[in-house]
Amino acid sequence: MGSEIREHLLALLIEHADQFVSGEEISRQLGCTRTAIWKHIDELRKAGYEIEARPKAGYCLRYQPDRIAPEEIKALLSTRRFGHAIHYVESVDSTQWLAHQGVRSGAKEGALFLADEQTQGRGRMGRKWHSPPRSGIWMSLLLQPQIPLNLAPQLTLMASVGVTRAIRRETGLPVTIKWPNDLLIDGKKVCGILTELRGEQDQIHYVVLGIGMNVNTPAASFPEDLKTIATSLAAESGRTYRRAKLIAAILEELEHVYDLYLTEGFEPIRHSWESFACMLGQSVTAHTPQGPRQGIARGLHASGALLLETDEGVVVPVYSADIRQV
């Protein structure tokens, strides 16, 4: 109950940031006493918010720390279901693990699991994902699409379209997509997407969509092996971003693109994906489990596979590979 009131109070202060809201108005909107409000203001201050209090004028939010606790995100969210349930922890091995656990405890589609730090963040095929404290977005979203198992790879592409739109909308940075799941700025990786699913026979039980994004990470702080291949939104733009605002935008764009996918299928997603793709028309090497293949990246197959035109002029679909520009 207390945290719900605090969520409302924060939402109200954020809505009127840099303006005074009277104690009377707050207690009317929240349906609680002036003493209760004072207690919640005190707690928000302890969490790092600067809230000015003036007799007669009321309360005014002067500074918000870059927190990603549920109330921060919910105050900015306008989705119908994504992110309505948020499970936040300060530190965890992997938010993917939190989400799989969440399903066992009854979490539903749209539930979000996020952390300020991951100690064992993971990428695809057992690779590691560097997830230092408070500088990025490390989150996992639960989906339960009623689609056949063989269409699951389309979900990663769908997600990369949604996340690209969110970054472009919030930052104006020229993010592009490298097949299948890398979001790049100027050739460097700013975000990766990991889709893990559980299913049986031909039916998907659920999907955990993991999103890792470097937001305020200073370029110099990346480990040596990432310095030349990774970047952050802040490193590219020279300014910092509020992670809660980015998360709200990601959830909104993801919900929009997911609903489009469920109602109209993959075709509109395929078009958007191609408009954001960074290597189409270029010579690439696809490092597949069967060995390297060279060709020109031509676009997306209806299944989500990458279409590669070989030297012999034959167009072949590539289902699993790491792509490098030649």
Ligand code: BT5
């Ligand atoms: C990915 O794998 O790009 C998927 C990353 C998904 C991370 C999210 S965070 C929330 C959720 N919880 C998790 O535990 N995971 C998900 P892949 O395509 O395999 O790329 C991994 C490679 O990217 C590594 O081998 C490094 O070369 C590079 N890399 C690692 N950390 C990075 C970072 N922070 N920024 C950019 N590149 C990174």
